[in-house]
Amino acid sequence: MAASALLRSLSRVSRRGCAPASYGRGPFSPFSSAAAAAAAGDAGDGAVLPRGLAGLGPTGKGEKARVVVLGTGWAGSRLMKDLDTSGYDVVCVSPRNHMVFTPLLASTCVGTLEFRSVAEPLARIQPAVSSSPGSYFLLARCTAVDPDAHTIDCETVTEGEKDTLKPWKFKVSYDKLVFGCGAEASTFGIRGVTEHATFLREVHHAQEIRRKLLLNLMLSDVPGISEDEKRRLLHCVVVGGGPTGVEFSGELSDFIIRDVKERYSHVKDYVHVTLIEANEILSSFDVRLRQYAINQLVKSGVRLVQGIVKDVQPDKLILDNGEEVPYGLLVWSTGVGASSFVKSLPFPKSAGGRIGVDEWLRVPSVPDVFAVGDCCGFLESTGKEVLPALAQVAERQGLYLARLLNSVMKAGGGHANSQVEVDLGPKFVYKHLGSMATVGRYKALVDLRQSKGSKGISIAGFASWFIWRSAYLTRVVSWRNRLYVAINWLTTMIFGRDISRI
């Protein structure tokens, strides 16, 4: 169905013309070890010492071509999983060494699942990064791109660790560069969101939510805390009625109904959940499913509020109608937008400020550069709409681009600035497989319509919940985590959720 095209002259600059002078060739070009010792020994001082930028130099003709992937989300991880490592070296640059199975992240906040059960180390997804001589996982952030020189600048990520290496800068040459660096949580410029609310996008967010929830449950039991203060501490407010917000509210209400009643019986009557949404809840779902979700949430004690948050303070938020909502825990899940790094890139942009790509996920004016997942969007010139920031979009794009790059490599176009003609194959076409969301205690929604307007199957209830669990269980990447997710679900049913605050 999809059209195919010839990729003429993957680049304008010839290979020879772009050999950088500032750093050496070959896998490693270490700077002098005296300088290294000086830099490392000076850990008490915040200043960055001048260093030569060492790095991974350009690949030679006889060597494998190098695909540099920025990010370990759904798109990047799927891409790396399916890249043909017989012809490509894979170098991944990301601030985290694992992929997060995001649809199950909300379940980890209350202990239904364990954190590690939803985190998949990249080395398990693509073993080459830890075993192949030219492939690497680099715990770092990309800070700049030089498309002409075919290099990126990187800096290691060591936040929150004492006595370790200071941020270390280096360069990496690429033959192909793939942006899979995702998006940022939207705050709409509302004051106090970043400071006082917790997002729900990374494992450390879920850990923060769990620690805070358990802390507030314990603090509210301390003698002398006033009734008002108890009610505030145990008021969990979720802003954003998309699948993440709804699933988290559902998990919370299930936690309260099942575990808080039993484990925190002194304070059980003070715990409440409020879900605030500016428009309508689960707007992408069928209207019947939406009504079902609303009924289920209300039945399980979630207070639904339609409103716009104007201001967030340490212990309360203010709605646009002036209402003050005191809270003990505030979770912010109002969707995502282009990150500041993506905004800073000198590339064409799609609507919403994402990296603009053509139908083959190429950044059209920049040779050998591609983008997948939440950080990219179709350019207006393609006549296609920007796809939603969904795991299934990202995963499908990763898979598509892996196949494209593999066939480019097989046609001899793997290296940078290759002057070969390659059939890129069909364009990327997204077919929505449907949406799922749980709404607490053995209830879920499954909407198998391809788009909002179209017809199709949509079901809600226990059967959906069973489909939801089964579908995700089969999607979890490794057998190890599949086993752990199943066992976590089992022990939560038998023993209840774990409440140690570690």
Next chain:
Amino acid sequence: MAASALLRSLSRVSRRGCAPASYGRGPFSPFSSAAAAAAAGDAGDGAVLPRGLAGLGPTGKGEKARVVVLGTGWAGSRLMKDLDTSGYDVVCVSPRNHMVFTPLLASTCVGTLEFRSVAEPLARIQPAVSSSPGSYFLLARCTAVDPDAHTIDCETVTEGEKDTLKPWKFKVSYDKLVFGCGAEASTFGIRGVTEHATFLREVHHAQEIRRKLLLNLMLSDVPGISEDEKRRLLHCVVVGGGPTGVEFSGELSDFIIRDVKERYSHVKDYVHVTLIEANEILSSFDVRLRQYAINQLVKSGVRLVQGIVKDVQPDKLILDNGEEVPYGLLVWSTGVGASSFVKSLPFPKSAGGRIGVDEWLRVPSVPDVFAVGDCCGFLESTGKEVLPALAQVAERQGLYLARLLNSVMKAGGGHANSQVEVDLGPKFVYKHLGSMATVGRYKALVDLRQSKGSKGISIAGFASWFIWRSAYLTRVVSWRNRLYVAINWLTTMIFGRDISRI
């Protein structure tokens, strides 16, 4: 065998004489809610507002007596588990809401076991704290004791959490008070230990070690890092050759042999473990087992160094012979000593500064006050030696004191300053059951001699390792964690250790 005695007049002061005036009676006496709101709203300011000290007032004649337990270690947890809650209310004051199964903590640092598998929430050990109306778990630290008024001062523990309640002070009246607040890691006043080394006593220590180990493995793979710096980052130094230090070294070497070779093949030759001990390794074990342990450790690549650490700097430590040892990870496990809180208490002390107790674990001059575990030691007047800081000593003392307090309660002496005669039963006598330690890859030591000088069974090798695993598996408190420990061991064997740095 053990002598029995009559407890005459559990106290000198009559009950009526000690009713405190500064705070109310009954389970809660909240201060005005206006003051609470003001205090809570002012989260940006570090100053502690003046507040009335609310709290748990003295129990009435018709009510259950209240046992206040400080700490959730081996001693306190076992005590609370076995207290008869039909006659006692249990109030636990501790900075953590779980007990740590310490013998398996070293295994969590490299991912052989998960953190939650070795943490047991107190509510699972003694459900009364979360369900019984007069029993509580309070996430707080005791700051002062008033033995005459039969009260303790407490302050909530909220370290590392933003936007929560400020440290909150309150009082708790006790009928019986039990110190089970443990000991502190010894640093021998060596400069830099607290700042740069990690102890191995709490789950958060193990988490810190795991994060740092994985960070260093990844950083050492970054382009441009010098050979010296790689070697430093991947040099793990353990100070202290007791069971904890040896087990951690063994786990580390197993992790290196099995997992690092496969998952970090680029840097595998740079990883080294050094174990530094001032005297001899595993000094409490049979000489034959000691030799076996040394052979095993050396065989698996651990460098053993006899030396005394003089100074610890961010990236190296200095031995007394002047040798400089660069390190990337430094774990300090040289034993424990009396904590500053214990030292500050106006009680008689045993050798080593611990709370002095008689043969019934009472603090003799202070009515209704007891101590168990690492924080206590026999007074010189008892003619007994201070017992070693071991889990089995602490657990046995907790069990002993629970029985003693239960029989006191049944004889009508449960309340503070009871003027009744109670048979306290036999004195506490400690019988050592033996020691165990793993030394890596399917090897362990089991020493069943009752003391260092005596004769008895001592074995080493795979059989010991099997005994070690089985013995600990049966000792893990809950069925949930027993299941998880077994599954963790199984998946580590099948899939290797998890390396996501979350």
